[in-house]
Amino acid sequence: MSHRLAYYPGCTLKTNAINYEISAIASSKALGIELVELPRWNCCGTVHALARDDVMHYIAPVRNLIRVEQMRGSGLVDEGRLVTLCEMCYNTLRRADMGVKEDQERRRKLRDIMEEEPPYRGEVEVVHLLQLVKELGWGKVRERVERPLRGLRVAPYYGCLLLRPRGLAIDDYNNPTIMERLVESLGAEVVEIPFKAKCCGSYQTVHMSQVAAMLSHRILRQAMEGGADMITLACPLCEYNLGERQERIRGLFPDLKYLPVLYFTQLMALAFGLEGSAGLEFNNPDPRPLLRSKGLLGESRK
């Protein structure tokens, strides 16, 4: 009997990061967690408002939290936690939740503006899937592994949004290790990179792509010099900057080698024997040649 949890996808998981979603749903299921998508949801809010009096930007995230409470009320899920995958969504929803819980005045104002909704009772806890996996225990993850990722050297990269501000960090905000433990549990080898929590360039990629390329390059370079075969991460925007943009970065730094970038859920799907739900065909650079050469795909199965 699987445990049902509310799942907030966010727009990117439905468009550019489909591979993240399908691999997350499949590998969670393998671990006994059923991710139940919110029947109604809207934008997470994208970027948390830093101005203290900016109530307007709380509306979108708080409305989603209300949807979770409604969902729980109609018995669709087994508890009040909301699972996120996209780091941006995690950060925005979590900060909004913290922001209304710590400030009654803000909460009252929101209730006034959102009078068409039932008031947010503050009974939701926003979590990231990585936290749930850790909570289940690395032993349970190891038990579920059907095809250990032997011989694969993986560099975990966190980016900023799961760790900062520190009040919402899913792990030690200076030296997170949650993905390292996961990679080990899946049978792969960890390559530590010093810049694992440094900025990838984020949305500067839109209007200052050169800046994002420089920042992403440092991360890719460290992984390459550490001997990594690939990077694993949890954020679609980081994936875009490090993966999708890699060809462009190679234009600036021609000696940078081909380095696939996979969501941690794709590694789980592979190791759990769920290759068909790993969504590898959506990744750029294509990780399949590497995985094939390591004997980790299809017919080459050991």
Add this chain to the structure above:
Amino acid sequence: MSGGEMVTVYIMGKRYRVPANLTIMKAMEYAGYQLRRGAGCRGGFCGACSTIYRMRGSFRLQVALACQKMVEDGMIITQLPFIPSEKKRYNLEKLKPGASVFLEYYPEIARCLSCNTCTKACPQDLMVMDYVQAALRGDIKTAAELSFDCISCGLCAVRCPAEIVPYHIGQLARRLYSRYIVGPSEQVQRRAMEVEMGRFDEEIQRLKSLDTDTLRELYSRRG
């Protein structure tokens, strides 16, 4: 109407006493207005008679279709006979169904704050914000279904703080849905072929020859 209850309404700021059993549209005509724009089907389907009003003593700005809403005592009314908006031209055959189509033609949808003002402004009680959000993430089916009963009255568009024109989004979603997701309908194709093969020619010719009164009679007795 004689002897009926009368109410006081304010049409564009001017006070009138009108019978309480009238719609806003009929009350305006009772008060002497001749509606050249802002009146269409008079049946709640065409979306031409968008109206905004406030009740005396309340801060709320309310919306209605003038042909559907009955007058109430203390209503301060104005009609919005036309809503300016730019309808983009596109070739449906050349579009790729997905979130990027909406962002390409109507990039302002990315400014949506999910404030839900559009939903509150919809006289059809549609979940307007939800369909704009569905479009934003490429969920064309949901966007099409949630906007299906839209009559393009435009009230959502004038209330949106992000200046989005939701009804254009809904229309694009429904077009993409029918062209790329559900595909052609067998019944419609069959009927179109019957029309082309002349199955109804005789009946149409007969109807064309009838006078207005007979047509009226036939219409009221239709099955």
